[in-house]
Amino acid sequence: MHDSKTPGKATRSKASPLLQAWKKQAIGYSFISPWLIGFLCFVIGPMIASLYLSFTHYDILSSPTWAGWDNYVRMFTSDPRLMTSLKVTFLFVFLSVPLKLAFALFVAVLFNRNRRGVGLYRTIYYIPSIIGGSVAVAVMWRQLFGRNGAVNDILSFFHIEGMNWVGSPDTALSTLILLVVWQFGAPMLIFLAGLKQIPLELYESASVDGAGAARKFFRITLPMLTPVIFFNLVMQTINGFMTFTQSFIITEGGPLDRTLFYAVYMYEKAFAHFDMGYASALAWFLLLIIGFFTALIFKSSSSWVYYESDGGK
Amino acid sequence: MKKKGFLGVTLLTCLVLTSACGNNDSGADSSATGSEGESNETVNLRMVWWGNKEVHDRTQKVVELFEEAHPNIKVSTEFTGWGGYWDKLATQAAGQNLPDVVNMDLQYFAEYTNRGLLADLTPFTEQGILNFDDVDPALLEGGMVDGKLYAVSQGTNSYAMTYDPAMLEEAGVADFGPGYTWEQLGAIGEQVKAHYGSGTYVTVPQDLPAFGFYLRQHGAWIYNEAGDGLGYEGDQYLIDFLTMVDELRKADLTPPPDVVNSVQGLEDQLIVHKKSPFQPLTSNEFVAIAQAADRPLELTIFPSLEGGEPGQYLRPGQFYAVSANSEHPEEAAMLVDFFTNSEAAHEVLMGIYGVPISSKILSHITPLVDENTRKTFDYIELAKDYAGPMSPPDPKRQGEVVTAYESIQEEVSFGVTTPEEGAKRFRAEAEAVLSRNAQ
Numbered sequence: 001m002h003d004s005k006t007p008g009k010a011t012r013s014k015a016s017p018l019l020q021a022w023k024k025q026a027i028g029y030s031f032i033s034p035w036l037i038g039f040l041c042f043v044i045g046p047m048i049a050s051l052y053l054s055f056t057h058y059d060i061l062s063s064p065t066w067a068g069w070d071n072y073v074r075m076f077t078s079d080p081r082l083m084t085s086l087k088v089t090f091l092f093v094f095l096s097v098p099l100k101l102a103f104a105l106f107v108a109v110l111f112n113r114n115r116r117g118v119g120l121y122r123t124i125y126y127i128p129s130i131i132g133g134s135v136a137v138a139v140m141w142r143q144l145f146g147r148n149g150a151v152n153d154i155l156s157f158f159h160i161e162g163m164n165w166v167g168s169p170d171t172a173l174s175t176l177i178l179l180v181v182w183q184f185g186a187p188m189l190i191f192l193a194g195l196k197q198i199p200l201e202l203y204e205s206a207s208v209d210g211a212g213a214a215r216k217f218f219r220i221t222l223p224m225l226t227p228v229i230f231f232n233l234v235m236q237t238i239n240g241f242m243t244f245t246q247s248f249i250i251t252e253g254g255p256l257d258r259t260l261f262y263a264v265y266m267y268e269k270a271f272a273h274f275d276m277g278y279a280s281a282l283a284w285f286l287l288l289i290i291g292f293f294t295a296l297i298f299k300s301s302s303s304w305v306y307y308e309s310d311g312g313k
Numbered sequence: 314m315k316k317k318g319f320l321g322v323t324l325l326t327c328l329v330l331t332s333a334c335g336n337n338d339s340g341a342d343s344s345a346t347g348s349e350g351e352s353n354e355t356v357n358l359r360m361v362w363w364g365n366k367e368v369h370d371r372t373q374k375v376v377e378l379f380e381e382a383h384p385n386i387k388v389s390t391e392f393t394g395w396g397g398y399w400d401k402l403a404t405q406a407a408g409q410n411l412p413d414v415v416n417m418d419l420q421y422f423a424e425y426t427n428r429g430l431l432a433d434l435t436p437f438t439e440q441g442i443l444n445f446d447d448v449d450p451a452l453l454e455g456g457m458v459d460g461k462l463y464a465v466s467q468g469t470n471s472y473a474m475t476y477d478p479a480m481l482e483e484a485g486v487a488d489f490g491p492g493y494t495w496e497q498l499g500a501i502g503e504q505v506k507a508h509y510g511s512g513t514y515v516t517v518p519q520d521l522p523a524f525g526f527y528l529r530q531h532g533a534w535i536y537n538e539a540g541d542g543l544g545y546e547g548d549q550y551l552i553d554f555l556t557m558v559d560e561l562r563k564a565d566l567t568p569p570p571d572v573v574n575s576v577q578g579l580e581d582q583l584i585v586h587k588k589s590p591f592q593p594l595t596s597n598e599f600v601a602i603a604q605a606a607d608r609p610l611e612l613t614i615f616p617s618l619e620g621g622e623p624g625q626y627l628r629p630g631q632f633y634a635v636s637a638n639s640e641h642p643e644e645a646a647m648l649v650d651f652f653t654n655s656e657a658a659h660e661v662l663m664g665i666y667g668v669p670i671s672s673k674i675l676s677h678i679t680p681l682v683d684e685n686t687r688k689t690f691d692y693i694e695l696a697k698d699y700a701g702p703m704s705p706p707d708p709k710r711q712g713e714v715v716t717a718y719e720s721i722q723e724e725v726s727f728g729v730t731t732p733e734e735g736a737k738r739f740r741a742e743a744e745a746v747l748s749r750n751a752q
Contacts, residue, residue, distance in 0.1 A: 059709075060403040061428050078745070147575035167574030169727060255574055256727055257720065271400045273713045274424075 054280035064277060071281035082282070084257050085265040088173065092261065093240035096177045101232055104184040108191035109221070122192070129185025137179075138249035142166055145175050169256045176246050176259055187232040194228030195221070226305040234297055241290050262286055354385070356644045359412035361391040361405075362631070363398035365601070371665055375658040379651045386644050406430055411636035413645040417464045419455060419629065423540065423706045431463045432635040437646040438462060444654055447673040455629035455703060465649050466629030468667025471696040472518070472526060473596040473612040473689075475603075480590040484508040491699060495557060495616045498591075502566030505590060514568040516583055518593035518615055519558045521718040527554050529704065530621035540708025541751035543743055548736035555725050555732035562726060570726040580605035596689045596696075597630055597667045603685045610685075612692040614699050623701035627693065630667035668693045710746050717742040 029036065054071055056064035075082055111122050131137050144150050145165035152162025165171045202220050211219065244263040247253055253260040253268070266286070270279035362372055369392050376388050391412065393401055399421060405411050411430065425431050437443045443465070445453060456464035481489050484505045493501075495517075502515040518526065525535045533545040561567040568583060576582055579598055583589035585606045592602060596612060603610045614625050633652055635645040651658055659674045664686045669675050679690060721739050724730035730738070 060407045061424060061430065142577070146577075147572065164571035164575045167571040254723065255570065256723060256729060268716070271403070272716065273710070274403060275713075 050280040050283055053277050054284050056277045058277040058280075059274045060276050061274065067277060071278045072285075074278065075281060075285065081257065081260070081265065085260040085262050088258065088260050089241060089243075089262040092173065092177060092243065093237060096180045097233070097236045097240050099177065100181045100184050100236060101187055101229065103181055104187040104232070105191050105225075105229075107184060108188045108195060109217070111188075111192060112195045122189075126185040126189060129183045129188075135245060135249055137183075138246055141175070141179050141246075142250045166250050167255055169258045172251050172255055172259050176250065179246055179250075180240075180243065187236060190228055190232055191225070194225050198224045223306050224308070227307060230297070230301050230305045234294055237293055237297065238290055241286065241293070356386045356641050358386060358388045358414065358641060358644055358648060359391070360388055360414040360648065361393075361398075361402065361412040362416035363393055363395045364631075365394070368665055371661050371663070374661045375652065375655075376648075378655070378657055378661070379648055382651070382655075383644075383647065386647075388648065409638050411638055413636060413639040413641060414648050415634055415636055417456075417632035417634045419632075419706050420711065421707075422456070422464060422632070424709050425634075426458050426463050427709065430637050432637045432639060432642050432645075434462045434465070434635060434646060434649075435460075437643065442643060442646045443650045445671075447671040448653070449670070449672070452627075452629070452670040455706075456632055456634070464629075464632035464634035465653055466632055466667075466670050467652060468597065468630040468664065468669055469693055470596045470628045470630040470667040471625060471693060471700065472522065472615050472628075473594060473599065473692055473696070474518075474615055475584060475592045475594055475599060475610050475612055477584060477587070477590045477606075478609065478611055480505075480587065484590070486590075489613075491614050491695065492617055493613075494619055496619075498616050499561055499564075499566065501590075502561060502564075506566055511565060512588065514572075514583060514589050515561070515566055516589045516591045516593065517558060517561060517567055519554075519722065521715050523593065523615075524551065524554050524718070525704065526615055526624040527618070529626070529701065530618035530624040532622050534704050535714075536705070536708050536711075536747070538705065539751070540705075540747065542747050543740060548733075548740055551736035551739060552732045555722070555735055559725055559732055570723065573726070584610070595628070596692055597665075599689050599692075600665075600683075600685045603688075612688060614696055617699075623699055625696055625699045625701065626703045627696060627700050628703070664690065708747065709750050713746040714743045717746070 053064060055067055055069070057067045057070070058064035107125060111118055111125070128137070146152075147162070147164040147167065149165075151165065155162045163171070165175045198221065202224070203216055206216050206220060242263055243261050244267065247259045247261045247264045248267065251259040253264045262282070263286075266279050266282045269275045269282060360376065362368070364372070372392075373390060376390055380386060380388060391401075398416070402411070402415060406425075406428075415431075417425065417431070434443055438445060443462075452466055452469060453462060455466055456462055476489065478489075481501070484501075485508065486501050486504055489501070498515060498517055505513055505515055521535070528534055528545055528550055531545075531550060533550065535544055536542070537544040558567065562569065568589070572583075579594070579602055582592050582602060582605075584592040585602065587606075593615065594602065599610070599612055618624065633649045635642050635649065639645050652662075653669075654671055654674065656674060656677050659669055659678050660681065662669075663678060663682050668690050669678065675690070679687065682690070718739060721730065721735040721742075725732055725735045
């Protein structure tokens with residue numbers, strides 16, 4: 001009884017479970033520490049730094065000077081090229097993401113049948129996505145759609161006069177959209193996994209009821225697949241806004257700024273114009289844009305995504 | 314709570330780690346003053362340059378020769394192409410981590426000297442560590458600011474018009490040579506088209522340096538002296554220049570923009586594919602393009618302006634400079650001197666940076682270089698006769714001015730903007746950028 005009144009013992013008995021809990025957690029944290037330290041130092045740290053830099057004038061070579069909201073004000077008052085790049089980026093995302101998902105789903109449905117050699121085809125069709133973001137594919141695309149490229153060679157076979165697809169303002173963006181649509185492998189694999197999850201009984205009973213292939217696809221496959229479509233839509237939208245390599249390598253943002261993606265413009269500001277403060281502000285604005293659209297998709301999901309486990313919507 | 318505590322600790326660790334790195338740097342800086350006295354300890358230098366593979370190989374070999382001659386100095390080298398070079402250098406400058414010896418170009422020279430990032434080499438010249446006895450003082454001027462030397466030119470270059478004499482002869486163009494005018498270039502275009510048909514063009518200078526060249530012929534310059542505004546009055550110069558090129562393009566004499574866009578690098582220029590008898594470039598690019606074309610090409614000066622002033626000038630090629638944060642500026646200066654004065658070094662370099670600035674070196678390697686390199690040497694001699702004084706180095710933020718010019722020039726070439734609108738917009742945009750230099 002009086003033992004517990006002594007302060008020393010009271011604190012010890014209080015501290016030791018805390019300490020033990022801490023020890024337990026520390027083991028867990030120590031296991032993930034390589035990732036954790038990397039994340040804090042190379043992701044969170046630079047992000048905080050860029051948030052600070054976005055409020056400064058910083059030309060990399062001399063130290064940053066405080067600028068308040070200058071950079072953000074400049075973005076909306078005196079930067080017509082930013083508006084161009086926003087227009088280009090939105091157009092690109094709104095066209096390429098649905099096209100890519102539709103195409104990925106189409107190919108996934110084709111590969112969902114258990115034919116001989118289908119595994120080989122799946123692998124082959126996945127290859128463009130593995131090498132997709134790389135510089136090599138971009139360079140290849142530039143060659144294919146260039147003035148003396150293979151595309152024009154094929155066209156000339158049909159007596160159609162070719163053109164410089166990547167160098168003409170009317171076709172440059174479409175050529176880049178075609179490239180990203182062609183890199184459909186990652187969403188395709190996820191669709192494929194989703195398709196495998198759909199219970200076969202549903203199809204069987206639909207067949208018994210006399211439903212055709214199209215009906216089965218729209219009434220069973222598509223609704224059952226909405227969670228996967230949702231996931232792919234979110235991922236591809238985020239990726240779409242951050243597209244860089246294709247434009248940077250193939251068209252360098254041109255011609256006439258028709259492929260000036262947001263990320264390319266940001267890079268130009270940071271490293272060609274040494275305007276790192278402004279580029280940081282651009283980066284944070286991009287984060288807001290992506291956040292907004294992701295939130296929008298999440299919000300809308302309740303009205304179109306179907307989770308079986310919830311027993312419906 | 315606990316989680317936050319842990320995050321806090323990790324974040325602190327990070328901060329300590331990064332600041333420790335920072336301390337290391339400044340520690341090294343302060344020790345620099347102590348180590349200036351000569352010692353037998355090994356000195357480690359870092360050196361960085363841009364260039365293609367050939368430049369890399371030859372420069373690396375020269376560095377090895379330098380190490381052999383100075384066994385107590387070790388040089389570690391870094392190297393990139395032109396594109397990534399300035400990103401890399403700026404980032405290193407931001408970290409106060411510039412290599413001891415850096416490659417410098419006129420385009421960025423002002424950015425670096427204005428901010429005190431390059432060391433003043435004048436004391437080393439006075440001590441004789443940097444020896445310019447055989448160098449025409451005029452060739453050093455490009456690397457000087459207020460009478461102090463900050464960078465040493467590695468070779469003299471000049472804008473040059475590469476041409477294919479056989480193609481011109483075949484098209485019936487007689488006596489083409491220095492003194493030809495902008496108008497004559499158009500007339501030659503007619504002849505070339507008449508002979509070779511559509512799809513063969515004359516390539517005329519039309520980028521921002523070319524406009525600068527045109528301005529020089531009218532006694533003006535792109536930028537004003539303070540570097541906070543444009544240096545020419547009124548928009549008529551740019552209207553005339555853009556119109557001149559635009560008319561050639563409308564007559565299908567110069568390549569349309571989608572043909573221009575399809576060119577992938579120097580080795581893919583129209584002249585290489587015999588689709589044009591001309592290619593404007595800087596003289597040190599000649600060897601590469603002549604090799605790619607694999608047929609005899611020649612160089613001459615840019616088009617003249619009748620009754621105009623000389624647009625041509627001799628331009629220092631790649632500079633070598635010593636960074637202000639170097640711990641061993643003396644040894645770094647020795648390396649720069651080696652690149653300037655060593656015969657053995659130039660037997661390796663063989664004029665790859667342009668015409669060597671030392672007259673002694675020049676006469677030593679002239680008999681040794683290959684034919685195309687000798688043509689560039691001869692060309693610089695020729696260009697001297699047509700050259701005026703150098704224009705001042707480009708001001709800060711010139712990168713944005715270049716972007717503005719290029720996008721306007723592209724719009725004019727696609728017919729989206731008229732030369733008049735373009736000239737007006739260039740003034741507005743360039744002034745807006747440059748006026749920020751005044752603050």
